[in-house]
Amino acid sequence: SAxxxxxxxxxxxxxxxxxxxxxxxxxxxxxMFWYRQQPGQSLTLIxxxxxxxxxxxxxxxxxxxxxxxxxxxxxxTLTVSNMSxxxxxxxxxxxxxxxxxxxxxxxxxxxx
Amino acid sequence: xxxxxxxPGPFNVPEGATVAFNCTYSNSASQSFFWYRQDCRKEPKLLxxxxxxxxxxxxxxxxxxxxxxxxxxxxxDSKLSDSATYLCVVNPLGxxxxxxxxxxxxxP
Numbered sequence: 001s002a003x004x005x006x007x008x009x010x011x012x013x014x015x016x017x018x019x020x021x022x023x024x025x026x027x028x029x030x031x032m033f034w035y036r037q038q039p040g041q042s043l044t045l046i047x048x049x050x051x052x053x054x055x056x057x058x059x060x061x062x063x064x065x066x067x068x069x070x071x072x073x074x075x076x077t078l079t080v081s082n083m084s085x086x087x088x089x090x091x092x093x094x095x096x097x098x099x100x101x102x103x104x105x106x107x108x109x110x111x112x
Numbered sequence: 113x114x115x116x117x118x119x120p121g122p123f124n125v126p127e128g129a130t131v132a133f134n135c136t137y138s139n140s141a142s143q144s145f146f147w148y149r150q151d152c153r154k155e156p157k158l159l160x161x162x163x164x165x166x167x168x169x170x171x172x173x174x175x176x177x178x179x180x181x182x183x184x185x186x187x188x189d190s191k192l193s194d195s196a197t198y199l200c201v202v203n204p205l206g207x208x209x210x211x212x213x214x215x216x217x218x219x220p
Contacts, residue, residue, distance in 0.1 A: 033207060042199060042212040043156070092155060094208070099144050101201070101208050103155035 002027055002097050006104025013083055013111050020079045021107045023093035028073035033094040034066070037106075043092065049076045083111045115139060118200050118211035125218055129190045133214045135183040135200030144203035145176055147185045149196045150213065156199055159185075190218045 003026040013019050023032065031050055035043040046066055047057040055068040069077045080087050088111045093104045118135045125131050137145075145162035160167065162174040162183055173186040183200055195218050200211035 031207075035210075043208075043210040045207060045209070048207060096203075096208065099146075099161070099203065100158050101146075101148070101156070103157075106155050108153075 001100070002029070002095050002102040004093060004095065004102055004104040006093055006107060008107055009105060010108040011110070013109065015084050015111055017083055018079055018081045019083065019107075019109060020077050021091055021093070022077050023075070023104050025074045025095055027097075029095040029097070030073070031096070032070065032076045033096075033101075034068065034076075034078045035092045035094060037090040037092060039089075046078070046091075049078075080109065083109075085111045087111050114212075115209045116200055116202050116211040118214050120212055120214060122215040122217060125190055125216070127190055127192060127218055127220055129218075130186065130188045131190060131216060132187075133185045133198055133200075133216075135185075135211050137181050137183070137200075137202045137209075139202065139209075140181060142181075142202045145174075145183050146201040146203070146208075147172075147174060147183075148199040148201050148210075150199055151196050156210075159198070187216075190216075192218050192220065194218050 005024045034046040037043045045058050046061045047055040049055045049068045049070040051070045067079045091107045147159040148156040149159045150156040162176045166175045171188045175184045197213040197215045199213045202209045
């Protein structure tokens with residue numbers, strides 16, 4: 001199994017600012033996934049982060065708003081830029097090993 | 113149409129009850145299917161994979177119907193600790209697609 005350390009676990013941010021979320025995996029993985037989970041909703045895939053290339057974004061998500069870094073096979077960051085209250089959500093990183101998805105503990109973001 | 117659809121519930125059942133959740137998926141090329149459990153304010157965790165022949169793990173039984181693109185989860189003899197949100201997950205192209213989840217509350 002994969003163990004993922006995600007931080008921060010929560011934050012309250014002013015609108016217009018940016019927050020960078022970090023995920024560290026205890027093993028090397030080719031792809032890391034970033035999800036958003038809004039209150040009472042399921043997980044929505046934001047993007048797939050590949051080491052050595054640009055992230056692949058899902059429809060409705062753009063790089064300028066959610067820039068992603070993937071400097072090596074065990075680490076990735078997601079930045080939520082120019083935040084608005086609509087960005088308040090839980091953000092989760094994930095990896096897949098042997099067809100099982102493992103998740104970080106999540107970052108609970110509140111934008112005020 | 114959503115890629116993965118579930119009845120959101122909530123399902124409120126007494127201890128000892130049998131409860132069933134259903135899920136449909138739109139991508140007929142999907143190869144892997146799962147049920148995940150998510151407790152309140154926690155990350156999702158794998159409950160069980162779903163195999164074509166159906167599979168059982170203790171009180172939990174999962175079924176897959178490829179022709180109908182339908183997945184089910186049956187929980188027998190419900191326990192208070194089964195209270196959670198159950199997510200239907202489909203893996204069509206190497207990434208996971210999640211249903212909205214079905215919320216279950218088991219009451220004494």
